[in-house]
Amino acid sequence: MSVMVARKKVVRKWEKLPGRNTFCCDGRIMMARQKGIFYLTLFLILGTCALFFAFECRYLAVQLSPAIPVFAAVLFLFAMATLLRTSFSDPGVIPRALPDEAAFIEMEIEATNGTVPQGQRPPPRIKNFQINNQIVKLKYCYTCKIFRPPRASHCSICDNCVERFDHHCPWVGNCVGKRNYRYFYLFILSLSLLTIYIFTFNIVYVALKSLKIGFLNTLKETPGTVLEVLICFFTLWSVVGLTGFHTFLVALNQTTNEDIKGSWTGKNRVQNPYSHGNIVKNCCEVLCGPLPPSVLDRRGILQQEESTAQEGPCPRAPGTQEPPASQGPGQPQEGAMKQQDGSIPPPSAVPVPSVSDTEMPAEKQRTPGELPVPPLDAGRAEH
């Protein structure tokens, strides 16, 4: 004898968001779908640092200075904090247009272009804007049904439009965009310093100990040293190069996406209208400028009433005991918001018709400044 019970099932907005992201911790954490390489990054950093602290640090702290492991710990913690921040935060995803808005924009486009006779290809959907005396084209995104703001781009891996899109980085398992670019930059900077630091002190350790017990005996005693040196050596070439490249981009206020497409280079192209012309000002704006909060409202509530037969323990208790406003990596708590008309669009089944309109082929994962990456990204993103 089952009893019908009306039960309120608390559904949060992140569960209904379109796009190919994974969400953890009830919407507090947001990542891309493929996380394998991110776990590898974590493993390499944690493993190398664990070896360094366990073996070399003990010797060096006594022989040279206890400040050595302390400084290494600070660098390590900073690198980890910025890595997790980059990986778990919303890069600046632009939510898709709701049906009303999409229809309104369609009407505007048709009004501008006029009706197209059957069989003829409609003109491309582009709007022109003048920014700082340069003409900038805004493209229409067929997936998200919006005109992309300047510098925004559609990531085909995550299937989202991202503001100030830089690139999709499999090493951090997320897109790098407006909201997490500074964390990404600080991560590669601190990782470069950490790598150089560990590499240097490994050499120092081997040198010091070899004087006492000989080179081969040193390696026999702490075989981890060889592993650390190898990892650091390969990491140095890639990460330091990448840091240099991004420093160059930050100084000019450009994104990787723009650099690869050559948006602002060449005689016939417009000059970068977003650069202040001053390196210091550009750096300050990109790294220390105001940080807009996420507009996704992942943890807002979509209230739904459900009738369920009361047969067993309820699979999901109404989530009323939410831990109080614990800010996830930089996400504002928008608070429980009732959706008036439940107007989150269903996961869009619209395939992207013209690839040329969506940016971000996966090749951008490798930036020009990145020197040979260790061949570990074989099983990486599908696209």
Added chain:
Amino acid sequence: MVHSLQELRRSASLATKVFVQRDYSDGTTCQFQTKFPPELESRIERQLFEETVKTLNGFYAEAEKIGGSSYLEGCLACATAYFIFLCMETHYEKVLKKISKYIQDQNEKIYAPRGLLLTDPLERGMRVIEISIYEDRCSSGSSSSGSSSSSSGGGGGAGGR
């Protein structure tokens, strides 16, 4: 037609929506176009609408202002490995709260009495200001809605002016 905000949602039916788009002429900063939508011609005075949008633009400019205090906030946050955001609100978030209050205020005082409703751009991904236009279910037409009467409860029903 005089409506309070709550009455509007209960008794009126949604006729159409107007979307005020972003204005990118100043770069990627969040600004909205002050061009008056023709659909609102008979519903609200141009000047009131423009004032609302200009005030909102001012708020957003304040939120995104690059200057001494924003640098200080950025550097302090960086020095604490961004853990400080666990207990502190950013300047941007504070301004967004002000904006939300302002919009609610405007809705109650100016837009709801005219059968209109502003939606906070934050709920639309900062892409548009959505203005919902309501038709009163009870009245026979909307021709009398253009009055600039104050929102005092003593106003007559559908009597045109």
